[in-house]
Structures are given as structure tokens and as C-alpha cells.
Amino acid sequence: MYGMIHRAMRQMVHEELGEEAWLALEQKLAIGPTELLTGMVYDDALTMQIVAEAAARLNLSVEQCLFAFGQYWVRFAGQGSLSSIMKFTGQNLASFISNLDRLHLAVGAAMPGARLPSFATLENAPGHLVVEYRSDRAGLESFVLGLLQGLMDRFQARGDIEVLHRGEKSILFDIRYQDRG
Known part of the structure; x- marks a missing residue:
């Protein structure tokens, strides 16, 4: 990493x-x-x-630590050297997640040799997203769940995240949420 x-x-x-x-x-x-x-x-x-x-x-268990760290990472990145990139990635949960690969392109340009994950929004309806996470790294599901929860926290959304499917190098997440307000 x-x-x-x-x-x-x-x-x-x-x-x-x-x-x-x-x-x-x-x-x-x-x-x-x-x-x-x-x-x-x-x-x-x-x-x-x-x-x-x-x-x-x-x-904590390793899985609990990965989840907590995923949540923490969103706050850490938002306050550090990635804060300006994060501001332009999206102004709400759906747009931010839809632009995660663009954020990773910017990060990857500064880090040759990085093996960054890919995120694709497969469904995008009000209050509902289906997101595909792709990576050649195994064992980071809890970290990604924490990241997604951290993004909901960032945008003051409330809701639930569930795993729809686990593939060899991908996981589908179902996110049902209510925007702030």
C-alpha cells in the first residue's frame, strides 16, 4: 500500500x-x-x-479496525493533502462516489506504481446506489465499508450499506440513504 x-x-x-x-x-x-x-x-x-x-x-478485531480506519481515512484525507482534490470530487454522496476513479487518477499520477482500486456506480437513483468496487487486493471489504460509511458521514447522509455480491476481484455494495435535511 x-x-x-x-x-x-x-x-x-x-x-x-x-x-x-x-x-x-x-x-x-x-x-x-x-x-x-x-x-x-x-x-x-x-x-x-x-x-x-x-x-x-x-x-478491536482486524475487521473492526479496517472499518474504523475506512471511516477515519475519509476525515484524514479531507483535512490533509487530498482536501482540495476531495472538494472537487463531488458535492454529495452520489456524485462523489461516481467520481472516485477520477480522484484515484489524480492520486495515481503522483504515485507511479500505485495499484489503485476502481469504483463504478451501477445504479444511481434518489437515495439508492449500487457501487462496484474492483481491486486485485483481497481482504479489504471492511475498509471499503468504512470508507463508504465515512462518505455518508461527510455528506451527512444516513442509511445502510450492504454487500450484494462478492466476486474474485470485485464486491457490489448496495447503499440506501437519506440526504441531509
């Missing part, structure tokens, strides 16, 4: 448990600042080790 993901996980652990918890995690995994370089691409195994250790320290 990417250094920016590692930086966000560090920030989440800092906010929840303090700096000492992160330093202990770094020591246990024998990592340091070189694993936090924003634009660098790192082996997915390292990222999953960081997630598993963060989950243990946060007293």
Missing part, C-alpha cells in the same frame, strides 16, 4: 491511544519514519501487519 495510508493509521492510533502507543507499535514491527513516506508504495503485507498491530492495541 502507500505511505499516506501508514501516516493516517499512525494519526488514528495517536488520537485514540497517544504517541507512546504508536512508538510501541513501531518498535514491535521494527518500522520507523521511512515506512511513512506519503508518496511511497509499500508491500501490502507490511500494511496488514500495521493494521493487525493497531487493532490489537485498540482492542
Whole structure:
């Protein structure tokens, strides 16, 4: 994965448990600042080790940690170096999700070698989206569910997200929501 993901996980652990918890995690995994370089691409195994250790320290399962991290990622990205890109990605839940691949193109241009996922909106009706997530990475369903929930939070929408179908390299999500107001 990417250094920016590692930086966000560090920030989440800092906010929840303090700096000492992160330093202990770094020591246990024998990592340091070189694993936090924003634009660098790192082996997915390292990222999953960081997630598993963060989950243990946060007293969460790995799946719960991935979900919480997905929600956190939306806030983190919206306040950091991706904030301007995120502002132009969409002004509501449906338009933002429909433009996620454009956002990823912009991110990918700055990170050669990145293996970014793809999102396609298959159905778009008022209060209802069917979104296809495609990736060659396995095991990130909970993270994507958290991302989608984080986007609902960003746009002050309320609703439910369910998995309609799991394929080898894709997942279909059914999102039923009510816009703010």
C-alpha cells in the first residue's frame, strides 16, 4: 500500500491511544519514519501487519479496525493533502462516489506504481446506489465499508450499506440513504 495510508493509521492510533502507543507499535514491527513516506508504495503485507498491530492495541478485531480506519481515512484525507482534490470530487454522496476513479487518477499520477482500486456506480437513483468496487487486493471489504460509511458521514447522509455480491476481484455494495435535511 502507500505511505499516506501508514501516516493516517499512525494519526488514528495517536488520537485514540497517544504517541507512546504508536512508538510501541513501531518498535514491535521494527518500522520507523521511512515506512511513512506519503508518496511511497509499500508491500501490502507490511500494511496488514500495521493494521493487525493497531487493532490489537485498540482492542478491536482486524475487521473492526479496517472499518474504523475506512471511516477515519475519509476525515484524514479531507483535512490533509487530498482536501482540495476531495472538494472537487463531488458535492454529495452520489456524485462523489461516481467520481472516485477520477480522484484515484489524480492520486495515481503522483504515485507511479500505485495499484489503485476502481469504483463504478451501477445504479444511481434518489437515495439508492449500487457501487462496484474492483481491486486485485483481497481482504479489504471492511475498509471499503468504512470508507463508504465515512462518505455518508461527510455528506451527512444516513442509511445502510450492504454487500450484494462478492466476486474474485470485485464486491457490489448496495447503499440506501437519506440526504441531509
